[in-house]
Amino acid sequence: MRRLLSAVAMLILLTSACGEDTLAAGTYDGPLAAEGRQGAAHRVVECDDAPTGGNNYPGEYDNGALSDEPEAALRTAFDEAQITGVHDGYVLVREDDDRALFTFTDAGRVRQALIVHDGEAFGKEGWYVESWARCDYAELPAAVAERAGVEIWFDADGPVSTRRVHSADGPEHCGWQHLTFLSLGETTYVRDADTEYAEWTDAPYDSEADLPPHAVDTGFHRDGDHLWRSPDGTRAYVGNREKVAVWPRTKDGFTCA
Known part of the structure; x- marks a missing residue:
């Protein structure tokens, strides 16, 4: 040896x-x-x-x-x-x-x-x-997640496990680096979805909208943004009580090989 x-x-x-x-x-x-x-x-x-x-x-x-x-x-x-x-x-x-x-x-x-x-x-x-x-x-130290391109969310107790919630840019080898995917448990939402991917989402993406009164507070936040979602789970709302971006839920099959 x-x-x-x-x-x-x-x-x-x-x-x-x-x-x-x-x-x-x-x-x-x-x-x-x-x-x-x-x-x-x-x-x-x-x-x-x-x-x-x-x-x-x-x-x-x-x-x-x-x-x-x-x-x-x-x-x-x-x-x-x-x-x-x-x-x-x-x-x-x-x-x-x-x-x-x-x-x-x-x-x-x-x-x-x-x-x-x-x-x-x-x-x-x-x-x-x-x-x-x-x-x-x-x-892990915050710099480790940042290097990996993983965005950590927080609740009242501190950083939240990525098994519960996290977000990250899409993979470059599929040309999806301009998209951001948000995983909330087993559900995935996407930001800035191109119109060519509209068939793979449950709703349109909206970069600026009012927070609906029925939005469900997840308790998660990061970098000044808070996270809500619709009661039926088809939309995530990211922002503040003034304005939010509406992230649609992705359908099965919207994956990068």
Whole structure:
């Protein structure tokens, strides 16, 4: 097995991007190799909501290139968009045979964990991210969600899980970057829908309208805008009590492949 670098030398990225809390190392005494959808990394993170992640154990890695060193495997995984979340500030907290555990800690809690493995894939040997897990974007530093293009909403208690509500620009590879999609639970609304997409929405988009008296207050807000929706769920109203934009609900099939 290739010799792992020391913990100090493997502070792979500058921690200044996310504050001194990134230097705090999480502890985990369980196995670094584990089956299941998210693998051992899922057991390391300390999240309020259910974590997101993935697992390539056992020997199922076919997602991208292999790396010569464990820290390089992290960069490869991010460069190839294999994983999402925090890009900077990881610390090596444990070495276990041919595996190594990196964690990102914020406010004293492990918010993202990556386990790299020195194994075989494509008939070659090298390092790759075997399992990873992260907390919801609402539990990560604000700059992380901003970098990912995810807009976090708030309620009276603070940031709200993206499983409940979030908004983001549409994907560039479909030419939808001028659209903004708002997910409210299992319902999706869209801002600035072109007329060519009118058949995929339940109502027209209106950039300026009066707030209907029957609008249902969701309690969510961000950047000075508040969020209401119609009683039948076909429209979302984003703005203030003076004026709102009317976002229509999207129909099934309005997706980007």
